[in-house]
Amino acid sequence: MRKTFSNFLPAAIPFVVVTLAVEWLVRAGWIKAFLVPPPSAVLETMLRDWPELFAALAKTSVGALTGFALSAVGGIAIGVFLSSSKTIQRAFYPYAVFFQTVPIIAIAPLLVIWFGYGLRTVIASAFVVSIFPVIANTLSGILATDPALRDLFRLYGASPSATLWKLRFPGALPQILTGLRIAGGLAVIGAIVGEFIGGQGLGSVVDVARTQQRTDKVFAAVLLASVLGLALFGFINLLSRLLLRRWHASFSD
Amino acid sequence: MEQVNDAEKVGGGNAQTGGAAVRIHLLRRTFDDLVVINNLTLDIAAGEFLSILGPSGCGKSTLLRLIAGLTKPTSGTLDVTPADLKFHTAYVFQDAHLLPWRSVLENTVLPLELMGTPRDECVRRARAALEEVGLAETEARYPAQLSGGMRMRVSLARALVTSPRLLLLDEPFSALDEVTRFRLDIRLRELWLERRMTVIFVTHSITEAAFLADRAVVLTRKGGAIKLDRKLALPKVRTNELRASSQFGVEMQALLTAMEEES
Numbered sequence: 087m088r089k090t091f092s093n094f095l096p097a098a099i100p101f102v103v104v105t106l107a108v109e110w111l112v113r114a115g116w117i118k119a120f121l122v123p124p125p126s127a128v129l130e131t132m133l134r135d136w137p138e139l140f141a142a143l144a145k146t147s148v149g150a151l152t153g154f155a156l157s158a159v160g161g162i163a164i165g166v167f168l169s170s171s172k173t174i175q176r177a178f179y180p181y182a183v184f185f186q187t188v189p190i191i192a193i194a195p196l197l198v199i200w201f202g203y204g205l206r207t208v209i210a211s212a213f214v215v216s217i218f219p220v221i222a223n224t225l226s227g228i229l230a231t232d233p234a235l236r237d238l239f240r241l242y243g244a245s246p247s248a249t250l251w252k253l254r255f256p257g258a259l260p261q262i263l264t265g266l267r268i269a270g271g272l273a274v275i276g277a278i279v280g281e282f283i284g285g286q287g288l289g290s291v292v293d294v295a296r297t298q299q300r301t302d303k304v305f306a307a308v309l310l311a312s313v314l315g316l317a318l319f320g321f322i323n324l325l326s327r328l329l330l331r332r333w334h335a336s337f338s339d
Numbered sequence: 340m341e342q343v344n345d346a347e348k349v350g351g352g353n354a355q356t357g358g359a360a361v362r363i364h365l366l367r368r369t370f371d372d373l374v375v376i377n378n379l380t381l382d383i384a385a386g387e388f389l390s391i392l393g394p395s396g397c398g399k400s401t402l403l404r405l406i407a408g409l410t411k412p413t414s415g416t417l418d419v420t421p422a423d424l425k426f427h428t429a430y431v432f433q434d435a436h437l438l439p440w441r442s443v444l445e446n447t448v449l450p451l452e453l454m455g456t457p458r459d460e461c462v463r464r465a466r467a468a469l470e471e472v473g474l475a476e477t478e479a480r481y482p483a484q485l486s487g488g489m490r491m492r493v494s495l496a497r498a499l500v501t502s503p504r505l506l507l508l509d510e511p512f513s514a515l516d517e518v519t520r521f522r523l524d525i526r527l528r529e530l531w532l533e534r535r536m537t538v539i540f541v542t543h544s545i546t547e548a549a550f551l552a553d554r555a556v557v558l559t560r561k562g563g564a565i566k567l568d569r570k571l572a573l574p575k576v577r578t579n580e581l582r583a584s585s586q587f588g589v590e591m592q593a594l595l596t597a598m599e600e601e602s
Binding site for chain 1: 407428440
């Protein structure tokens with residue numbers, strides 16, 4: 087309990103201070119309320135519009151999580167495939183990099199044309215922006231296998247597939263999990279962008295509230311999107327701890 | 340593997356198979372323009388315990404990798420007899436290099452598992468190997484929970500589990516404190532006496548080279564030539580008392596003189 091407290095306190099203090107400061111600055115008239123709503127108004131909106139906001143959060147969650155899951159599975163599979171030979175890397179890796187540089191906001195309208203209005207576009211958008219870090223981290227993790235251990239596997243006649251599944255892939259897990267952690271945050275961004283253009287969820291709530299000059303509602307929706315991102319981040323951290331608990335001396339038996 | 344009779348077949352139990360002989364003739368290995376080993380000739384008898392000493396960069400590790408068949412010679416010959424030595428060579432690295440996601444037992448099982456040995460035999464032989472290095476009690480622990488010395492002993496057990504006929508060690512104990520190192524030196528020597536395998540021990544420690552081996556070879560700085568090839572006049576069973584004896588001092592002095600001329 088005490089540990090939990092000391093873990094969260096450092097993060098909670100700046101939040102409380104900034105929230106109070108913004109509240110005071112808006113009330114004192116230093117900041118216009120239609121530019122930055124006072125935190126109390128955001129809270130009020132959150133409570134009043136909760137059914138609508140919650141429904142939007144649920145939709146965004148489905149889009150972001152599905153996109154993330156596809157990135158995780160697809161990214162790991164592509165990373166493993168790319169690691170199989172230098173030639174394959176030369177042939178396909180540039181296209182993976184291309185995926186990373188695609189400006190999602192520019193191709194989102196295309197996704198709408200391909201997938202129509204709705205969830206499928208949101209999922210596709212979340213997938214496109216989040217797959218690259220999974221591919222890149224899987225690949226570099228597998229390529230960074232300890233050369234001594236590769237020698238050891240060769241000495242005992244291990245097949246390429248035994249070397250991959252008993253050595254290279256498990257050895258790459260820490261890096262793969264780092265890739266997934268990055269992908270989680272990106273998937274939420276991708277889902278919101280997808281919803282701006284062709285879906286329903288927090289993204290569309292933001293878009294509509296903006297046109298109505300409802301900054302309080304924009305803030306409420308953005309806050310919920312951040313909570314979703316944090317929850318995903320927390321889930322991946324938990325997964326890392328479970329999968330890697332034996333790697334570090336700190337685990338108890 | 341094809342010509343091996345049943346008793347010697349991989350996974351065919353712990354049958355004592357004796358050591359392997361290594362015959363190296365005019366061996367040369369280059370990496371691009373860099374000559375690492377230049378026309379080295381060296382005979383290692385079956386069942387011998389040989390130390391290889393030399394300044395860093397003299398090609399000691401490359402020589403071990405060549406003997407293990409992990410890299411090919413540029414020219415010259417390297418024969419290991421009997422020729423069907425596949426899976427009969429074991430290699431111990433400078434660091435333990437264990438798989439952090441596998442327990443001590445599972446790390447020790449690994450070579451047999453890769454060779455396709457049935458699971459229950461894997462476990463039985465891995466337990467026996469762990470027993471031999473004094474780690475029977477720790478089989479369920481993970482590498483992160485072990486001291487450096489224990490990790491190295493797991494690494495040794497992993498090498499012994501296949502009952503190798505040729506054991507190659509590349510400065511295996513150099514990262515350990517001296518007390519642990521002396522203890523492992525004694526244990527390694529005992530294991531060699533029990534198993535009669537051929538052991539090639541690469542080190543830059545003169546004390547360790549003299550303490551462990553029956554024959555020590557000092558390589559020249561420019562890998563290839565042999566500066567000194569000396570049979571060590573020391574008793575078969577080695578204990579820590581030997582380290583303070585005058586015979587040991589004589590052998591150390593001989594090796595030290597050769598090393599000094601090379602550095």
